[in-house]
Amino acid sequence: MMTAEFWVAVAFVIFAAIVWKVGGFGMMTKGLDGRAKRIRHELDEAKRLREEAAAVLADFKRRRAEAEKDAERIVAEAHEEAKRIDAEGHARLEDYITRRTRSAEQKIAQAETQAAAQVRAAAADAAVKVSEMLLRERLQGQAAQDLVKASLGDVKTRLQA
Numbered sequence: 001m002m003t004a005e006f007w008v009a010v011a012f013v014i015f016a017a018i019v020w021k022v023g024g025f026g027m028m029t030k031g032l033d034g035r036a037k038r039i040r041h042e043l044d045e046a047k048r049l050r051e052e053a054a055a056v057l058a059d060f061k062r063r064r065a066e067a068e069k070d071a072e073r074i075v076a077e078a079h080e081e082a083k084r085i086d087a088e089g090h091a092r093l094e095d096y097i098t099r100r101t102r103s104a105e106q107k108i109a110q111a112e113t114q115a116a117a118q119v120r121a122a123a124a125d126a127a128v129k130v131s132e133m134l135l136r137e138r139l140q141g142q143a144a145q146d147l148v149k150a151s152l153g154d155v156k157t158r159l160q161a
Contacts, residue, residue: 131151
C-alpha cells in the first residue's frame, strides 16, 4: 500500500476535500454556469444577427428584382420611344419630300408656262417683224404705213393672248 499510486490517490482525495470545504466546486460550477450563459447569449446574438442578415439579404434580393424590373421597363419604354421617334422622323421626311416634290413640280409648271409665253412672245415678235418687212416691200405710201402699223398691233395683241 505504500506505493506511489496510493499516495497520489490520497493526495487527490485530500485536495478534493479541501476544494469542497473552501467552496471550490461551487465556484467551478458558478464559473461553468456563467460561461454557459455567456455562450448561450453569444449563440442567441449570433442567431439574431443571422436572422437580421437573412432579412437584409431578402430585402436586397427584393430590391434587386424590383430594380431589374424597372430597368427592363425603362429599356422597353426606350425602345418604344425610339420606334415612335423613328416613325415620326420617317413621316416628317416623307412629308418634307412630298412638299419639296410638289414645290418642284409647281416651279417646273411655272417655268414651262413662262417658257411657253416667252416662245409665243418671241414668235409673235418674229411674225410681226416678218409681216412688217413683207408689207413694206409690197405696200408703198402713207396708207400702207398706217395699215401696217394697225395690223401689226392687232397681230401682236392676238398672239400674246
